[in-house]
Amino acid sequence: MAPQxxxxxxxxxxxxxxxxxxxxxxxxxxxxRVTAVVDIEAERCKALADEIEGCTAYEEPSxxxxxxxxxxxxxxxPGPAHESALLEALGHDLxxxxxxxxxxxxxxxxxxxxxxxxxxxxxxxxxxxxRYDTEYVKLKRLLDGGELGRALMMHHRxxxxxxxxxxxxxxxxxxxxxxxxxxxxxxxxxxxxxVTVLKPTPSSLAPEGMSDPQLVLFETxxxxxxxxxxxxxxxxxxxxxxxxxxxxxxxxxxxEHGPRLSADGRWGGRVTPDYIERFExxxxxxxxxxxxxxxxxxxxxxxxxDGYAAAAVCEAGVRAQREGWxxxxxxxERPDLYR
Numbered sequence: 001m002a003p004q005x006x007x008x009x010x011x012x013x014x015x016x017x018x019x020x021x022x023x024x025x026x027x028x029x030x031x032x033r034v035t036a037v038v039d040i041e042a043e044r045c046k047a048l049a050d051e052i053e054g055c056t057a058y059e060e061p062s063x064x065x066x067x068x069x070x071x072x073x074x075x076x077x078p079g080p081a082h083e084s085a086l087l088e089a090l091g092h093d094l095x096x097x098x099x100x101x102x103x104x105x106x107x108x109x110x111x112x113x114x115x116x117x118x119x120x121x122x123x124x125x126x127x128x129x130x131r132y133d134t135e136y137v138k139l140k141r142l143l144d145g146g147e148l149g150r151a152l153m154m155h156h157r158x159x160x161x162x163x164x165x166x167x168x169x170x171x172x173x174x175x176x177x178x179x180x181x182x183x184x185x186x187x188x189x190x191x192x193x194x195v196t197v198l199k200p201t202p203s204s205l206a207p208e209g210m211s212d213p214q215l216v217l218f219e220t221x222x223x224x225x226x227x228x229x230x231x232x233x234x235x236x237x238x239x240x241x242x243x244x245x246x247x248x249x250x251x252x253x254x255x256e257h258g259p260r261l262s263a264d265g266r267w268g269g270r271v272t273p274d275y276i277e278r279f280e281x282x283x284x285x286x287x288x289x290x291x292x293x294x295x296x297x298x299x300x301x302x303x304x305x306d307g308y309a310a311a312a313v314c315e316a317g318v319r320a321q322r323e324g325w326x327x328x329x330x331x332x333e334r335p336d337l338y339r
Contacts, residue, residue, distance in 0.1 A: 007295055010064040012085055013077030014045050017099060020276065021076055024182040026052055032072075032291045036064040039077075060143050061085045065092050072096070072294050074287075077205065079104045083112060084129075090115045090123055095294045099127040100178060102307025106315055109308040110247035110332070117337055122299040126307040128182040130240075132289065133282035135253035139244065140187055142251050147250055149247025151188055154226035156180045157241040157254070162205075162274065169210055172230050173317040177216050179240075180228045181313045182306060184218055187244065188226075192313045194219040194328045197321040205233040216317060237271030238278055305338035 005305030006324055009032050011022050018039070025034050038058045039045035049057035058064040065073060065088055073089045075098040083103045089096045102124075103109045116123060130136050141166075143151055158176055167175075185192060195218060199211040206212035214232035220226070272278040286301070293300045313329050320327040 007032040007291055008035035008069045008071045009074055009291075010038060010058075010061075010067070010070045010072075010236065011074045012038040012061050012064070012075060012279070013075065013081075014039040014041065014048050015076070015078075015100075018074075018076035019048060020283070021074055021287065022048060022052070024284060025074070025291075028284055029288050029291055033297055035069040036067055038064045040176075042276075044249070044253065062088050065089060065094060070094070070308060075099060083108045087115055089117055093119065093123065095290075095299065096124045096194040097127060098124055098307070099288045100182075101174065101311060101314075102126050102304060103311065104174070106308060106311040106330075108310040109304070113304045113308050113335070116304050117335055119335075122303055122337065124304050125293075125299060125301045126303060126309075126310075127286065128179065128186075128302045128306065128310075129242045129279055129282045129286045130179055130183050131186055131302060132285035133279060136183060136187075136242070136282075139242065139251060139253050143187055143244060143246070144189075148244075148251065150222075151224055151244045151246050153224060153245040154184055154187070154242045155245070156184075156226065156228040157231075157239060158228060159231040159234040159237075159239040160233055161233075161237050163207075163210075163212075165207065167207075167232065169214075169321060170318050172214060172232055173216070174314045176232070177228050177230050177317060178310050178314055180216075180242075181191070181218070181227070181310050182302065183242070184226045185301070185306070185309060188220055188222070188224055190220045190222050190224070191309060191331060192218045192226075192329055193221050194326055195313060195316040195320045196326045197317060197324075199321075203231075203233055205235060206234075209233075211239070211321075214321070216320075216335075218313075239271060240275075240276050240278060243314075303338060305334060 025032050037049050046057040049055040072095040079101045165250040198215040216228040218226040243252035318331045
């Protein structure tokens with residue numbers, strides 16, 4: 001890779017998220033260009049490549065990664081396809097930004113971790129974009145500053161207007177609450193050690209067979225507690241909210257700060273409709289940080305250890321959800337590469 005030139009990026013997966021990243025790299029982020037797109041949906045992939053000068057469409061990730069104009073890889077394919085793409089990229093010693101999940105389970109995440117360890121240096125950043133959201137960054141800065149004392153509890157709310165018909169109970173944990181798992185670990189700078197899931201009577205709007213909403217409780221290694229209200233069918237919009245209860249104060253983020261209208265005897269604001277709009281700026285910041293760091297020859301942000309830890313907590317969460325009792329998280333000892 002030539003640090004002075006634009007970073008040539010192969011985007012693997014051209015669905016909703018992948019296409020949005022192609023747009024972001026092509027129109028929003030400086031210092032990078034999309035030189036390859038990869039998808040088994042050949043027609044969709046070629047149509048996207050044809051919109052970008054110098055971009056080639058591929059059906060196999062290995063072919064794109066072997067191309068001379070590819071310096072880095074952004075993985076936005078479905079989770080089950082991540083492990084093979086990650087191992088291929090590590091085999092080429094290519095920098096990677098991998099959308100969450102790193103892989104769908106702890107065993108496969110551990111194989112990726114071991115492959116990166118054998119390489120001897122970090123190459124992979126995982127797409128936990130909330131770490132780049134301005135409100136979460138301010139919350140992290142406040143907690144790290146120490147003026148509020150130790151964080152004792154965290155409260156999270158994660159609400160969606162609706163979920164696709166194919167969404168399952170397990171996906172509420174693996175695809176939604178996984179974000180709260182990561183930000184709790186990051187904000188408190190400690191691992192989650194156990195998970196409990198409680199289920200109230202389901203909403204009448206929940207599809208048959210889904211327990212929605214749910215309350216997920218995390219225990220951490222220092223004894224702090226964090227709870228997550230996950231509500232997949234709240235009906236009115238997309239809301240993410242967090243509050244840290246500390247020894248000398250309480251700090252929260254996520255309250256609506258958009259235009260507030262007073263007219264015709266009423267007042268109110270607007271709730272964002274989905275995660276893409278709510279976290280658009282965070283996605284931009286995340287990809288910009290990855291491109292800038294890669295061009296400097298560095299790897300920053302959440303890495304393979306964070307992806308592995310999230311997968312392990314998800315597995316404990318799904319067991320707790322299914323079995324109805326507290327489940328401890330099983331983690332290997334953290335390797336030196338990730339300390």
